[in-house]
Amino acid sequence: MLNSAKRVEAIELSQIRKMFELTNPDAINLGIGEPDFNVPENIRTAMKRAIDEGYTKYTHNKGFIELREAIVDKLAKENNIKTATENIIVTSGASEALYDCAQALFEKGDNVLVPNPGFLSYAACVRLAEANVVEVSTPMENEFKMKVEDVQEKIDKNTKALIINSPSNPTGAVMDKKDIKGIADLATDHDFYIISDEIYEKIIYGRKNYSPAEYSDNVITINGFSKTYAMTGLRIAYMAANEEVTENLLKVHQYCTANASSISQMAAIEALTGPQESVKAMVYEFSRRRDLIVSSLNDMGYETVDCKGAFYVFPKVERANDFLEASREAGVIAVPGTPFGSLGENHLRMSYANSYENIEKAMDILKNLDY
Ligand SMILES: Cc1ncc(COP(=O)(O)O)c(C=O)c1O
Known part of the structure:
Protein backbone atom coordinates (compact mmCIF):
# COMPACT_ATOMS: atom_id res chain seq x y z
CA MET A 1 0.00 0.00 0.00
CA PRO A 40 -29.34 34.15 18.21
CA GLU A 41 -32.42 35.04 16.18
CA ASN A 42 -31.08 38.28 14.69
CA ILE A 43 -28.12 36.31 13.30
CA ARG A 44 -30.33 33.58 11.85
CA THR A 45 -32.43 36.27 10.14
CA ALA A 46 -29.28 37.89 8.72
CA MET A 47 -28.23 34.56 7.22
CA LYS A 48 -31.60 33.96 5.58
CA ARG A 49 -31.53 37.48 4.18
CA ALA A 50 -27.99 36.90 2.89
CA ILE A 51 -29.15 33.87 0.90
CA ASP A 52 -32.17 35.70 -0.54
CA GLU A 53 -30.05 38.70 -1.50
CA GLY A 54 -27.52 36.54 -3.32
CA TYR A 55 -24.51 36.71 -1.03
CA THR A 56 -23.47 33.33 -2.34
CA LYS A 57 -20.40 34.12 -4.44
CA TYR A 58 -16.68 34.14 -3.70
CA THR A 59 -15.71 37.02 -1.46
CA HIS A 60 -12.43 38.88 -1.08
CA ASN A 61 -9.90 36.29 0.16
CA LYS A 62 -9.54 38.24 3.40
CA GLY A 63 -13.32 38.49 3.82
CA PHE A 64 -16.00 41.13 3.15
CA ILE A 65 -14.68 44.61 3.84
CA GLU A 66 -17.78 45.38 6.01
CA LEU A 67 -16.91 42.42 8.22
CA ARG A 68 -13.26 43.38 8.47
CA GLU A 69 -14.32 46.94 9.39
CA ALA A 70 -16.54 45.57 12.16
CA ILE A 71 -13.64 43.41 13.41
CA VAL A 72 -11.23 46.37 13.42
CA ASP A 73 -13.78 48.40 15.45
CA LYS A 74 -14.30 45.54 17.89
CA LEU A 75 -10.57 45.03 18.44
CA ALA A 76 -10.05 48.77 19.00
CA LYS A 77 -12.98 49.20 21.40
CA GLU A 78 -12.81 45.97 23.38
CA ASN A 79 -9.19 44.84 23.19
CA ASN A 80 -7.26 48.06 22.76
CA ILE A 81 -5.70 46.66 19.56
CA LYS A 82 -5.09 49.15 16.80
CA THR A 83 -5.16 47.44 13.43
CA ALA A 84 -6.50 47.97 9.91
CA THR A 85 -8.78 46.02 7.57
CA GLU A 86 -5.77 44.93 5.43
CA ASN A 87 -4.39 43.07 8.44
CA ILE A 88 -7.48 40.99 9.11
CA ILE A 89 -8.10 37.58 7.52
CA VAL A 90 -11.51 35.98 8.00
CA THR A 91 -11.15 32.18 8.21
CA SER A 92 -13.24 29.01 8.29
CA GLY A 93 -13.12 28.78 12.07
CA ALA A 94 -10.29 29.39 14.52
CA SER A 95 -9.15 25.90 13.57
CA GLU A 96 -8.19 27.16 10.12
CA ALA A 97 -6.54 30.24 11.59
CA LEU A 98 -4.35 28.06 13.84
CA TYR A 99 -3.39 25.85 10.92
CA ASP A 100 -2.62 28.87 8.70
CA CYS A 101 -0.37 30.33 11.41
CA ALA A 102 1.53 27.07 11.78
CA GLN A 103 2.04 26.64 8.03
CA ALA A 104 2.99 30.27 7.46
CA LEU A 105 5.39 30.63 10.40
CA PHE A 106 6.88 27.31 11.48
CA GLU A 107 9.42 24.98 9.92
CA LYS A 108 11.85 22.21 10.84
CA GLY A 109 14.10 23.23 13.71
CA ASP A 110 11.67 25.77 15.17
CA ASN A 111 10.54 25.38 18.77
CA VAL A 112 6.94 26.29 19.46
CA LEU A 113 5.79 26.66 23.05
CA VAL A 114 2.34 25.33 23.86
CA PRO A 115 0.45 25.11 27.17
CA ASN A 116 0.31 21.81 29.07
CA PRO A 117 -2.56 21.08 29.58
CA GLY A 118 -3.75 22.72 26.38
CA PHE A 119 -6.11 22.45 23.43
CA LEU A 120 -5.33 19.40 21.27
CA SER A 121 -4.96 21.25 17.95
CA TYR A 122 -1.91 23.24 19.05
CA ALA A 123 0.58 20.38 19.16
CA ALA A 124 -0.96 18.77 16.06
CA CYS A 125 -0.64 21.97 14.02
CA VAL A 126 2.96 22.46 15.17
CA ARG A 127 3.84 18.87 14.19
CA LEU A 128 2.11 19.16 10.82
CA ALA A 129 4.49 22.05 10.14
CA GLU A 130 7.41 19.81 11.21
CA ALA A 131 8.37 22.07 14.10
CA ASN A 132 9.07 20.95 17.68
CA VAL A 133 6.49 21.12 20.45
CA VAL A 134 7.90 22.56 23.69
CA GLU A 135 5.47 22.37 26.58
CA VAL A 136 5.00 25.18 29.07
CA SER A 137 3.53 23.80 32.30
CA THR A 138 0.39 25.46 33.57
CA PRO A 139 -0.11 23.31 36.70
CA MET A 140 -3.03 23.16 39.09
CA GLU A 141 -0.88 24.87 41.79
CA ASN A 142 -0.93 27.97 39.53
CA GLU A 143 -4.67 27.60 38.97
CA PHE A 144 -3.67 26.37 35.48
CA LYS A 145 -2.57 29.89 34.53
CA MET A 146 0.42 30.45 32.29
CA LYS A 147 3.09 32.47 34.12
CA VAL A 148 5.87 34.67 32.72
CA GLU A 149 8.58 32.72 34.61
CA ASP A 150 7.38 29.41 33.18
CA VAL A 151 7.53 30.77 29.64
CA GLN A 152 10.88 32.45 30.19
CA GLU A 153 12.59 29.24 31.23
CA LYS A 154 11.55 27.52 27.97
CA ILE A 155 12.84 30.22 25.61
CA ASP A 156 15.98 29.47 23.61
CA LYS A 157 17.51 30.52 20.31
CA ASN A 158 15.13 28.26 18.36
CA THR A 159 11.95 29.61 19.92
CA LYS A 160 9.74 30.73 17.08
CA ALA A 161 6.39 31.15 18.79
CA LEU A 162 4.25 30.67 21.85
CA ILE A 163 0.59 29.75 21.70
CA ILE A 164 -1.56 31.09 24.51
CA ASN A 165 -5.22 30.47 25.21
CA SER A 166 -7.07 32.53 27.78
CA PRO A 167 -9.73 31.63 28.86
CA SER A 168 -8.44 28.10 28.41
CA ASN A 169 -9.76 24.90 26.99
CA PRO A 170 -9.54 22.48 28.89
CA THR A 171 -9.11 24.22 32.26
CA GLY A 172 -11.22 27.40 32.18
CA ALA A 173 -8.19 29.36 33.48
CA VAL A 174 -8.01 33.08 32.73
CA MET A 175 -4.48 34.49 32.68
CA ASP A 176 -3.52 37.48 34.82
CA LYS A 177 -2.94 40.79 33.08
CA LYS A 178 0.62 41.03 34.43
CA ASP A 179 1.50 37.67 32.85
CA ILE A 180 -0.08 38.62 29.52
CA LYS A 181 1.94 41.84 29.49
CA GLY A 182 5.11 40.13 30.72
CA ILE A 183 4.85 37.44 28.05
CA ALA A 184 4.18 40.07 25.35
CA ASP A 185 7.36 41.89 26.49
CA LEU A 186 9.32 38.61 26.25
CA ALA A 187 8.05 38.15 22.67
CA THR A 188 9.32 41.61 21.73
CA ASP A 189 12.66 41.22 23.53
CA HIS A 190 13.41 37.69 22.28
CA ASP A 191 11.79 38.14 18.89
CA PHE A 192 9.25 35.37 18.76
CA TYR A 193 5.57 35.33 17.82
CA ILE A 194 2.64 34.92 20.16
CA ILE A 195 -0.43 33.25 18.72
CA SER A 196 -3.21 34.30 21.05
CA ASP A 197 -6.30 32.11 20.82
CA GLU A 198 -9.05 34.26 22.34
CA ILE A 199 -12.03 32.20 21.19
CA TYR A 200 -13.50 32.07 24.75
CA GLU A 201 -12.89 35.76 25.42
CA LYS A 202 -16.54 36.60 26.14
CA ILE A 203 -17.31 33.48 28.14
CA ILE A 204 -15.86 34.79 31.35
CA TYR A 205 -17.20 35.31 34.87
CA GLY A 206 -16.59 38.56 36.69
CA ARG A 207 -13.27 39.19 34.95
CA LYS A 208 -11.92 40.74 31.78
CA ASN A 209 -9.52 39.05 29.43
CA TYR A 210 -6.47 40.95 28.13
CA SER A 211 -4.95 40.62 24.68
CA PRO A 212 -1.16 40.48 24.32
CA ALA A 213 -1.47 42.40 21.01
CA GLU A 214 -2.13 45.46 23.17
CA TYR A 215 1.52 45.26 24.26
CA SER A 216 3.50 43.77 21.36
CA ASP A 217 3.54 43.86 17.56
CA ASN A 218 4.62 40.22 17.35
CA VAL A 219 1.15 38.92 18.15
CA ILE A 220 -1.40 37.18 15.96
CA THR A 221 -4.81 37.47 17.61
CA ILE A 222 -7.30 34.74 16.80
CA ASN A 223 -10.94 35.09 17.71
CA GLY A 224 -14.23 33.85 16.28
CA PHE A 225 -17.93 33.25 16.50
CA SER A 226 -18.21 29.54 17.39
CA LYS A 227 -18.41 29.97 21.14
CA THR A 228 -19.62 33.54 21.78
CA TYR A 229 -22.53 33.30 19.33
CA ALA A 230 -23.00 29.49 19.39
CA MET A 231 -22.06 29.37 15.68
CA THR A 232 -19.82 26.26 15.72
CA GLY A 233 -21.20 24.71 12.54
CA LEU A 234 -20.96 27.94 10.58
CA ARG A 235 -17.16 27.82 10.61
CA ILE A 236 -16.28 31.47 10.94
CA ALA A 237 -13.44 33.22 12.77
CA TYR A 238 -10.63 35.69 12.06
CA MET A 239 -7.06 36.58 12.78
CA ALA A 240 -5.31 39.93 13.07
CA ALA A 241 -1.56 40.18 12.50
CA ASN A 242 1.06 42.70 11.47
CA GLU A 243 1.41 43.54 7.76
CA GLU A 244 4.44 41.40 7.04
CA VAL A 245 2.94 38.26 8.55
CA THR A 246 -0.49 38.87 7.07
CA GLU A 247 0.84 38.47 3.54
CA ASN A 248 2.22 35.02 4.35
CA LEU A 249 -0.86 33.98 6.30
CA LEU A 250 -2.92 35.01 3.30
CA LYS A 251 -0.93 32.70 1.01
CA VAL A 252 -1.84 29.67 3.14
CA HIS A 253 -5.46 30.77 3.56
CA GLN A 254 -5.83 31.55 -0.15
CA TYR A 255 -4.51 28.21 -1.37
CA CYS A 256 -6.41 26.30 1.30
CA THR A 257 -9.93 27.71 1.52
CA ALA A 258 -9.88 30.85 -0.71
CA ASN A 259 -12.45 32.54 1.54
CA ALA A 260 -14.72 31.75 4.47
CA SER A 261 -18.39 31.04 3.67
CA SER A 262 -20.13 34.20 2.41
CA ILE A 263 -23.32 33.42 4.36
CA SER A 264 -21.37 32.90 7.58
CA GLN A 265 -19.56 36.17 6.97
CA MET A 266 -22.91 37.99 6.73
CA ALA A 267 -23.91 36.29 9.98
CA ALA A 268 -20.67 37.46 11.59
CA ILE A 269 -21.35 41.09 10.60
CA GLU A 270 -24.72 40.89 12.36
CA ALA A 271 -23.12 39.15 15.36
CA LEU A 272 -20.62 41.98 15.86
CA THR A 273 -22.88 44.93 15.07
CA GLY A 274 -26.25 43.69 16.35
CA PRO A 275 -27.63 43.42 19.91
CA GLN A 276 -25.51 41.51 22.44
C1 LIG B 1 -9.27 26.74 22.47
C2 LIG B 1 -9.96 26.52 21.17
N1 LIG B 1 -9.47 27.10 20.07
C3 LIG B 1 -10.03 26.93 18.88
C4 LIG B 1 -11.15 26.14 18.72
C5 LIG B 1 -11.73 25.96 17.35
O1 LIG B 1 -12.77 26.84 17.13
P1 LIG B 1 -13.50 26.96 15.72
O2 LIG B 1 -14.85 26.36 15.88
O3 LIG B 1 -13.60 28.44 15.49
O4 LIG B 1 -12.68 26.28 14.70
C6 LIG B 1 -11.71 25.51 19.84
C7 LIG B 1 -12.89 24.64 19.71
O5 LIG B 1 -13.22 23.83 20.55
C8 LIG B 1 -11.09 25.70 21.09
O6 LIG B 1 -11.59 25.13 22.20
Whole structure:
Protein backbone atom coordinates (compact mmCIF):
# COMPACT_ATOMS: atom_id res chain seq x y z
CA MET A 1 0.00 0.00 0.00
CA LEU A 2 1.19 3.53 -0.73
CA ASN A 3 2.31 5.48 2.33
CA SER A 4 0.92 8.82 3.42
CA ALA A 5 3.28 11.61 4.47
CA LYS A 6 5.21 10.63 7.61
CA ARG A 7 4.46 13.92 9.36
CA VAL A 8 0.73 13.17 8.96
CA GLU A 9 0.98 9.49 9.87
CA ALA A 10 2.80 10.53 13.05
CA ILE A 11 -0.16 12.43 14.50
CA GLU A 12 -3.42 10.93 15.74
CA LEU A 13 -7.04 11.78 15.03
CA SER A 14 -8.68 13.49 18.02
CA GLN A 15 -9.22 10.88 20.73
CA ILE A 16 -12.11 12.92 22.05
CA ARG A 17 -13.97 12.83 18.74
CA LYS A 18 -13.31 9.10 18.53
CA MET A 19 -14.72 8.62 22.02
CA PHE A 20 -17.94 10.47 21.18
CA GLU A 21 -18.55 8.16 18.26
CA LEU A 22 -18.86 5.32 20.80
CA THR A 23 -21.09 7.26 23.19
CA ASN A 24 -24.54 6.07 24.21
CA PRO A 25 -26.91 8.81 22.94
CA ASP A 26 -29.02 8.60 26.14
CA ALA A 27 -26.09 9.40 28.43
CA ILE A 28 -25.66 12.91 29.86
CA ASN A 29 -22.76 14.29 27.90
CA LEU A 30 -20.40 16.55 29.85
CA GLY A 31 -17.77 16.12 27.20
CA ILE A 32 -19.15 18.64 24.73
CA GLY A 33 -17.03 21.53 23.43
CA GLU A 34 -19.80 23.69 22.00
CA PRO A 35 -22.54 25.86 23.48
CA ASP A 36 -25.91 24.11 23.76
CA PHE A 37 -27.67 27.35 22.74
CA ASN A 38 -29.20 28.21 19.39
CA VAL A 39 -27.70 30.86 17.12
CA PRO A 40 -29.34 34.15 18.21
CA GLU A 41 -32.42 35.04 16.18
CA ASN A 42 -31.08 38.28 14.69
CA ILE A 43 -28.12 36.31 13.30
CA ARG A 44 -30.33 33.58 11.85
CA THR A 45 -32.43 36.27 10.14
CA ALA A 46 -29.28 37.89 8.72
CA MET A 47 -28.23 34.56 7.22
CA LYS A 48 -31.60 33.96 5.58
CA ARG A 49 -31.53 37.48 4.18
CA ALA A 50 -27.99 36.90 2.89
CA ILE A 51 -29.15 33.87 0.90
CA ASP A 52 -32.17 35.70 -0.54
CA GLU A 53 -30.05 38.70 -1.50
CA GLY A 54 -27.52 36.54 -3.32
CA TYR A 55 -24.51 36.71 -1.03
CA THR A 56 -23.47 33.33 -2.34
CA LYS A 57 -20.40 34.12 -4.44
CA TYR A 58 -16.68 34.14 -3.70
CA THR A 59 -15.71 37.02 -1.46
CA HIS A 60 -12.43 38.88 -1.08
CA ASN A 61 -9.90 36.29 0.16
CA LYS A 62 -9.54 38.24 3.40
CA GLY A 63 -13.32 38.49 3.82
CA PHE A 64 -16.00 41.13 3.15
CA ILE A 65 -14.68 44.61 3.84
CA GLU A 66 -17.78 45.38 6.01
CA LEU A 67 -16.91 42.42 8.22
CA ARG A 68 -13.26 43.38 8.47
CA GLU A 69 -14.32 46.94 9.39
CA ALA A 70 -16.54 45.57 12.16
CA ILE A 71 -13.64 43.41 13.41
CA VAL A 72 -11.23 46.37 13.42
CA ASP A 73 -13.78 48.40 15.45
CA LYS A 74 -14.30 45.54 17.89
CA LEU A 75 -10.57 45.03 18.44
CA ALA A 76 -10.05 48.77 19.00
CA LYS A 77 -12.98 49.20 21.40
CA GLU A 78 -12.81 45.97 23.38
CA ASN A 79 -9.19 44.84 23.19
CA ASN A 80 -7.26 48.06 22.76
CA ILE A 81 -5.70 46.66 19.56
CA LYS A 82 -5.09 49.15 16.80
CA THR A 83 -5.16 47.44 13.43
CA ALA A 84 -6.50 47.97 9.91
CA THR A 85 -8.78 46.02 7.57
CA GLU A 86 -5.77 44.93 5.43
CA ASN A 87 -4.39 43.07 8.44
CA ILE A 88 -7.48 40.99 9.11
CA ILE A 89 -8.10 37.58 7.52
CA VAL A 90 -11.51 35.98 8.00
CA THR A 91 -11.15 32.18 8.21
CA SER A 92 -13.24 29.01 8.29
CA GLY A 93 -13.12 28.78 12.07
CA ALA A 94 -10.29 29.39 14.52
CA SER A 95 -9.15 25.90 13.57
CA GLU A 96 -8.19 27.16 10.12
CA ALA A 97 -6.54 30.24 11.59
CA LEU A 98 -4.35 28.06 13.84
CA TYR A 99 -3.39 25.85 10.92
CA ASP A 100 -2.62 28.87 8.70
CA CYS A 101 -0.37 30.33 11.41
CA ALA A 102 1.53 27.07 11.78
CA GLN A 103 2.04 26.64 8.03
CA ALA A 104 2.99 30.27 7.46
CA LEU A 105 5.39 30.63 10.40
CA PHE A 106 6.88 27.31 11.48
CA GLU A 107 9.42 24.98 9.92
CA LYS A 108 11.85 22.21 10.84
CA GLY A 109 14.10 23.23 13.71
CA ASP A 110 11.67 25.77 15.17
CA ASN A 111 10.54 25.38 18.77
CA VAL A 112 6.94 26.29 19.46
CA LEU A 113 5.79 26.66 23.05
CA VAL A 114 2.34 25.33 23.86
CA PRO A 115 0.45 25.11 27.17
CA ASN A 116 0.31 21.81 29.07
CA PRO A 117 -2.56 21.08 29.58
CA GLY A 118 -3.75 22.72 26.38
CA PHE A 119 -6.11 22.45 23.43
CA LEU A 120 -5.33 19.40 21.27
CA SER A 121 -4.96 21.25 17.95
CA TYR A 122 -1.91 23.24 19.05
CA ALA A 123 0.58 20.38 19.16
CA ALA A 124 -0.96 18.77 16.06
CA CYS A 125 -0.64 21.97 14.02
CA VAL A 126 2.96 22.46 15.17
CA ARG A 127 3.84 18.87 14.19
CA LEU A 128 2.11 19.16 10.82
CA ALA A 129 4.49 22.05 10.14
CA GLU A 130 7.41 19.81 11.21
CA ALA A 131 8.37 22.07 14.10
CA ASN A 132 9.07 20.95 17.68
CA VAL A 133 6.49 21.12 20.45
CA VAL A 134 7.90 22.56 23.69
CA GLU A 135 5.47 22.37 26.58
CA VAL A 136 5.00 25.18 29.07
CA SER A 137 3.53 23.80 32.30
CA THR A 138 0.39 25.46 33.57
CA PRO A 139 -0.11 23.31 36.70
CA MET A 140 -3.03 23.16 39.09
CA GLU A 141 -0.88 24.87 41.79
CA ASN A 142 -0.93 27.97 39.53
CA GLU A 143 -4.67 27.60 38.97
CA PHE A 144 -3.67 26.37 35.48
CA LYS A 145 -2.57 29.89 34.53
CA MET A 146 0.42 30.45 32.29
CA LYS A 147 3.09 32.47 34.12
CA VAL A 148 5.87 34.67 32.72
CA GLU A 149 8.58 32.72 34.61
CA ASP A 150 7.38 29.41 33.18
CA VAL A 151 7.53 30.77 29.64
CA GLN A 152 10.88 32.45 30.19
CA GLU A 153 12.59 29.24 31.23
CA LYS A 154 11.55 27.52 27.97
CA ILE A 155 12.84 30.22 25.61
CA ASP A 156 15.98 29.47 23.61
CA LYS A 157 17.51 30.52 20.31
CA ASN A 158 15.13 28.26 18.36
CA THR A 159 11.95 29.61 19.92
CA LYS A 160 9.74 30.73 17.08
CA ALA A 161 6.39 31.15 18.79
CA LEU A 162 4.25 30.67 21.85
CA ILE A 163 0.59 29.75 21.70
CA ILE A 164 -1.56 31.09 24.51
CA ASN A 165 -5.22 30.47 25.21
CA SER A 166 -7.07 32.53 27.78
CA PRO A 167 -9.73 31.63 28.86
CA SER A 168 -8.44 28.10 28.41
CA ASN A 169 -9.76 24.90 26.99
CA PRO A 170 -9.54 22.48 28.89
CA THR A 171 -9.11 24.22 32.26
CA GLY A 172 -11.22 27.40 32.18
CA ALA A 173 -8.19 29.36 33.48
CA VAL A 174 -8.01 33.08 32.73
CA MET A 175 -4.48 34.49 32.68
CA ASP A 176 -3.52 37.48 34.82
CA LYS A 177 -2.94 40.79 33.08
CA LYS A 178 0.62 41.03 34.43
CA ASP A 179 1.50 37.67 32.85
CA ILE A 180 -0.08 38.62 29.52
CA LYS A 181 1.94 41.84 29.49
CA GLY A 182 5.11 40.13 30.72
CA ILE A 183 4.85 37.44 28.05
CA ALA A 184 4.18 40.07 25.35
CA ASP A 185 7.36 41.89 26.49
CA LEU A 186 9.32 38.61 26.25
CA ALA A 187 8.05 38.15 22.67
CA THR A 188 9.32 41.61 21.73
CA ASP A 189 12.66 41.22 23.53
CA HIS A 190 13.41 37.69 22.28
CA ASP A 191 11.79 38.14 18.89
CA PHE A 192 9.25 35.37 18.76
CA TYR A 193 5.57 35.33 17.82
CA ILE A 194 2.64 34.92 20.16
CA ILE A 195 -0.43 33.25 18.72
CA SER A 196 -3.21 34.30 21.05
CA ASP A 197 -6.30 32.11 20.82
CA GLU A 198 -9.05 34.26 22.34
CA ILE A 199 -12.03 32.20 21.19
CA TYR A 200 -13.50 32.07 24.75
CA GLU A 201 -12.89 35.76 25.42
CA LYS A 202 -16.54 36.60 26.14
CA ILE A 203 -17.31 33.48 28.14
CA ILE A 204 -15.86 34.79 31.35
CA TYR A 205 -17.20 35.31 34.87
CA GLY A 206 -16.59 38.56 36.69
CA ARG A 207 -13.27 39.19 34.95
CA LYS A 208 -11.92 40.74 31.78
CA ASN A 209 -9.52 39.05 29.43
CA TYR A 210 -6.47 40.95 28.13
CA SER A 211 -4.95 40.62 24.68
CA PRO A 212 -1.16 40.48 24.32
CA ALA A 213 -1.47 42.40 21.01
CA GLU A 214 -2.13 45.46 23.17
CA TYR A 215 1.52 45.26 24.26
CA SER A 216 3.50 43.77 21.36
CA ASP A 217 3.54 43.86 17.56
CA ASN A 218 4.62 40.22 17.35
CA VAL A 219 1.15 38.92 18.15
CA ILE A 220 -1.40 37.18 15.96
CA THR A 221 -4.81 37.47 17.61
CA ILE A 222 -7.30 34.74 16.80
CA ASN A 223 -10.94 35.09 17.71
CA GLY A 224 -14.23 33.85 16.28
CA PHE A 225 -17.93 33.25 16.50
CA SER A 226 -18.21 29.54 17.39
CA LYS A 227 -18.41 29.97 21.14
CA THR A 228 -19.62 33.54 21.78
CA TYR A 229 -22.53 33.30 19.33
CA ALA A 230 -23.00 29.49 19.39
CA MET A 231 -22.06 29.37 15.68
CA THR A 232 -19.82 26.26 15.72
CA GLY A 233 -21.20 24.71 12.54
CA LEU A 234 -20.96 27.94 10.58
CA ARG A 235 -17.16 27.82 10.61
CA ILE A 236 -16.28 31.47 10.94
CA ALA A 237 -13.44 33.22 12.77
CA TYR A 238 -10.63 35.69 12.06
CA MET A 239 -7.06 36.58 12.78
CA ALA A 240 -5.31 39.93 13.07
CA ALA A 241 -1.56 40.18 12.50
CA ASN A 242 1.06 42.70 11.47
CA GLU A 243 1.41 43.54 7.76
CA GLU A 244 4.44 41.40 7.04
CA VAL A 245 2.94 38.26 8.55
CA THR A 246 -0.49 38.87 7.07
CA GLU A 247 0.84 38.47 3.54
CA ASN A 248 2.22 35.02 4.35
CA LEU A 249 -0.86 33.98 6.30
CA LEU A 250 -2.92 35.01 3.30
CA LYS A 251 -0.93 32.70 1.01
CA VAL A 252 -1.84 29.67 3.14
CA HIS A 253 -5.46 30.77 3.56
CA GLN A 254 -5.83 31.55 -0.15
CA TYR A 255 -4.51 28.21 -1.37
CA CYS A 256 -6.41 26.30 1.30
CA THR A 257 -9.93 27.71 1.52
CA ALA A 258 -9.88 30.85 -0.71
CA ASN A 259 -12.45 32.54 1.54
CA ALA A 260 -14.72 31.75 4.47
CA SER A 261 -18.39 31.04 3.67
CA SER A 262 -20.13 34.20 2.41
CA ILE A 263 -23.32 33.42 4.36
CA SER A 264 -21.37 32.90 7.58
CA GLN A 265 -19.56 36.17 6.97
CA MET A 266 -22.91 37.99 6.73
CA ALA A 267 -23.91 36.29 9.98
CA ALA A 268 -20.67 37.46 11.59
CA ILE A 269 -21.35 41.09 10.60
CA GLU A 270 -24.72 40.89 12.36
CA ALA A 271 -23.12 39.15 15.36
CA LEU A 272 -20.62 41.98 15.86
CA THR A 273 -22.88 44.93 15.07
CA GLY A 274 -26.25 43.69 16.35
CA PRO A 275 -27.63 43.42 19.91
CA GLN A 276 -25.51 41.51 22.44
CA GLU A 277 -28.26 40.52 24.92
CA SER A 278 -28.18 36.86 23.90
CA VAL A 279 -24.45 36.66 24.69
CA LYS A 280 -25.08 38.13 28.15
CA ALA A 281 -27.95 35.68 28.77
CA MET A 282 -25.83 32.71 27.66
CA VAL A 283 -22.88 33.71 29.86
CA TYR A 284 -25.23 34.24 32.82
CA GLU A 285 -26.63 30.74 32.35
CA PHE A 286 -23.11 29.28 32.05
CA SER A 287 -22.15 30.99 35.31
CA ARG A 288 -25.10 29.35 37.15
CA ARG A 289 -24.11 25.96 35.82
CA ARG A 290 -20.47 26.57 36.69
CA ASP A 291 -21.39 27.30 40.30
CA LEU A 292 -23.48 24.13 40.40
CA ILE A 293 -20.88 21.79 38.89
CA VAL A 294 -17.93 23.22 40.86
CA SER A 295 -19.72 23.13 44.21
CA SER A 296 -21.11 19.62 43.56
CA LEU A 297 -17.68 18.28 42.64
CA ASN A 298 -16.11 19.93 45.68
CA ASP A 299 -18.83 18.46 47.93
CA MET A 300 -17.93 15.03 46.56
CA GLY A 301 -14.30 15.69 47.51
CA TYR A 302 -12.87 16.40 44.05
CA GLU A 303 -10.45 19.31 43.98
CA THR A 304 -11.04 22.05 41.39
CA VAL A 305 -9.68 25.54 40.85
CA ASP A 306 -11.80 28.65 40.66
CA CYS A 307 -11.95 28.61 36.87
CA LYS A 308 -13.11 31.99 35.60
CA GLY A 309 -13.77 31.34 31.95
CA ALA A 310 -14.86 29.08 29.09
CA PHE A 311 -17.35 26.31 29.98
CA TYR A 312 -15.01 23.66 31.35
CA VAL A 313 -13.94 22.47 34.74
CA PHE A 314 -10.84 20.30 35.15
CA PRO A 315 -11.19 18.46 38.47
CA LYS A 316 -8.49 16.32 39.98
CA VAL A 317 -9.65 12.70 40.04
CA GLU A 318 -7.39 9.85 41.11
CA ARG A 319 -7.71 6.77 38.90
CA ALA A 320 -9.39 8.94 36.29
CA ASN A 321 -9.80 6.09 33.80
CA ASP A 322 -11.67 3.94 36.32
CA PHE A 323 -13.86 6.92 37.15
CA LEU A 324 -14.57 7.52 33.46
CA GLU A 325 -15.50 3.93 32.81
CA ALA A 326 -17.80 3.78 35.85
CA SER A 327 -19.42 7.11 35.01
CA ARG A 328 -19.95 6.08 31.39
CA GLU A 329 -21.68 2.93 32.56
CA ALA A 330 -23.81 4.98 34.95
CA GLY A 331 -24.80 7.34 32.11
CA VAL A 332 -22.47 10.36 32.41
CA ILE A 333 -19.80 11.13 29.83
CA ALA A 334 -16.70 13.18 30.59
CA VAL A 335 -13.38 13.47 28.80
CA PRO A 336 -10.01 12.26 30.13
CA GLY A 337 -7.39 14.88 30.91
CA THR A 338 -4.40 13.11 29.36
CA PRO A 339 -5.05 13.97 25.68
CA PHE A 340 -4.54 17.63 26.72
CA GLY A 341 -0.99 16.95 27.91
CA SER A 342 0.92 15.12 30.65
CA LEU A 343 -0.41 17.48 33.35
CA GLY A 344 -3.87 16.27 32.46
CA GLU A 345 -3.11 12.99 34.16
CA ASN A 346 -5.47 12.38 37.09
CA HIS A 347 -7.82 15.03 35.76
CA LEU A 348 -11.02 15.02 33.75
CA ARG A 349 -12.52 17.70 31.59
CA MET A 350 -16.18 18.30 32.27
CA SER A 351 -18.09 20.74 30.15
CA TYR A 352 -21.12 22.60 31.43
CA ALA A 353 -22.46 23.16 27.94
CA ASN A 354 -25.43 21.07 28.98
CA SER A 355 -28.69 22.09 30.68
CA TYR A 356 -28.82 22.94 34.41
CA GLU A 357 -31.25 20.06 34.92
CA ASN A 358 -28.96 17.57 33.16
CA ILE A 359 -25.99 18.75 35.20
CA GLU A 360 -28.03 18.28 38.39
CA LYS A 361 -28.93 14.75 37.28
CA ALA A 362 -25.32 14.00 36.32
CA MET A 363 -24.04 15.22 39.70
CA ASP A 364 -26.59 13.01 41.49
CA ILE A 365 -25.32 10.03 39.52
CA LEU A 366 -21.67 10.86 40.24
CA LYS A 367 -22.35 11.24 43.98
CA ASN A 368 -23.16 7.55 44.15
CA LEU A 369 -20.48 6.40 41.74
CA ASP A 370 -18.70 3.27 42.80
CA TYR A 371 -15.31 2.86 41.12
C1 LIG B 1 -9.27 26.74 22.47
C2 LIG B 1 -9.96 26.52 21.17
N1 LIG B 1 -9.47 27.10 20.07
C3 LIG B 1 -10.03 26.93 18.88
C4 LIG B 1 -11.15 26.14 18.72
C5 LIG B 1 -11.73 25.96 17.35
O1 LIG B 1 -12.77 26.84 17.13
P1 LIG B 1 -13.50 26.96 15.72
O2 LIG B 1 -14.85 26.36 15.88
O3 LIG B 1 -13.60 28.44 15.49
O4 LIG B 1 -12.68 26.28 14.70
C6 LIG B 1 -11.71 25.51 19.84
C7 LIG B 1 -12.89 24.64 19.71
O5 LIG B 1 -13.22 23.83 20.55
C8 LIG B 1 -11.09 25.70 21.09
O6 LIG B 1 -11.59 25.13 22.20
